[in-house]
Amino acid sequence: MTFFKLSTSLISIVYKRSLLDQCYVCDIRREGTLCSSCQKLLQRNHSHCQLCSRPTAVTVTLCGECQQTLPSFDRIIAPLRYEGLCRGLIRKAKFENQPHLLRPLVTFIIDHLIEHDIALPTAWCVVPTSQQSLSERGYCQTTLIADLLSKAPTLASMQRIVLKRRLEVSAQHTRSKAERHSLSHRLFYTEERVPEQVLLIDDVVTTGSTAEACAKALRLAGAKRVTVLALARTSE
Template identity: 55%
Template sequence: MNHPYLSTTLINKVYKRLFLNQCYVCGFKQEGCLCSSCTTFLKRNDHCCDRCASPTLSPLALCGECQKEPPSFSKAIAPFEYEGLCRALITKAKFENQPHLLRPLISQLADHILQQNQPIPKLWSHVPTATSSLIERGFCQTEFMSQLLLKHLRCYHPDLKIELITIERIKANQAQHTLAKRERHKLTHKHFYVPQTPSESVLLIDDVITTGSTVNACAKALTLSGAPNVTVWALARTP
């Protein structure tokens, strides 16, 4: 009898029953990590720019910013607006060392991707966390997102295989959330380096798209390294 295997299996079952089969917000016992009542407090980003996912008052092909200066990525997907419950979950996850609170939003992002029948690129990358934030938090939230998102998608696409493309920061800069909008726009592709040469479309993962400067700079670095196309998936977009 494989006692270590049985012990691990039992621990996993207990953990799932105690922590995963309940709403992360109100504690309601159920399948999944966000109940239907709490889900209503997530503001969906239904009306947005088709290119950068910036929230708009009505459906729009391209917002004024994208018409004036198209971003380096071909499309961004962000199912929620960064406010209310969505903002609270992400803030607590990042700044109060509770990364598990990203699980409900990652699950929702996976469902959104599957419902929209979005193509899933084989090459994945994530926005690198600033060194100062990495030291403060002890984890990279975008890397955590990538791992969990892949796990969700493989429930429906068991044969899904991906290759990771690394983006490195080559210039020290402050964490974006500490900067004013004008300062954020100073971030360029010169702050990042891609050691690989991607020959296919790349999926870039981020938690929140605020001004779009970071994902745009990372997408530019990817295209300069050889990627023919970059798609961005994020949890939320700032209104």
């Protein structure tokens, strides 16, 4: 074994033991990213609209909003509710320069996909962040989520599609619900001819307006089905 390989192996062992063998929240030693106690603090999105994944009292085929207007996307997969620990981890990752806190949530999502044997499209893209957020944050959280997801064997071979913003608007979390619903598909575009089925990756789905605008843009580029995969869903 060369010195380089030995050094790399030792660094990997130290990294795993120091960062991956302890809970990201309470630092207790364990296998994986969250201990069993902290996992219980994640609010599962058990009851929801089967189309947009909006949390509901009981699972429904279509919520009131989806009954009024069917969205352009075919389904949202969001196994967690944007509450409690999940909300805290995402906010720290996005606004307190702690992107590593996305890892336990992505791990949960991968486990959910495997456990429920959810089939995904063969191509994916991320919701592009605004230039303002990118400048302030220094990274795109949806790209980080996609990079972590792509390490899973079931997602590693998927084709990447680059979705871009055509116009610059303020970050979504700074906009009112009405302003979010005014988003047009013209805000997003891709220069590629996309496959018929595409996976759109986001961090949090709030009103669903961004997912709707992205899905419209992807359909204009050739997509027949757009599945949205998000870490969490709000009840808005």
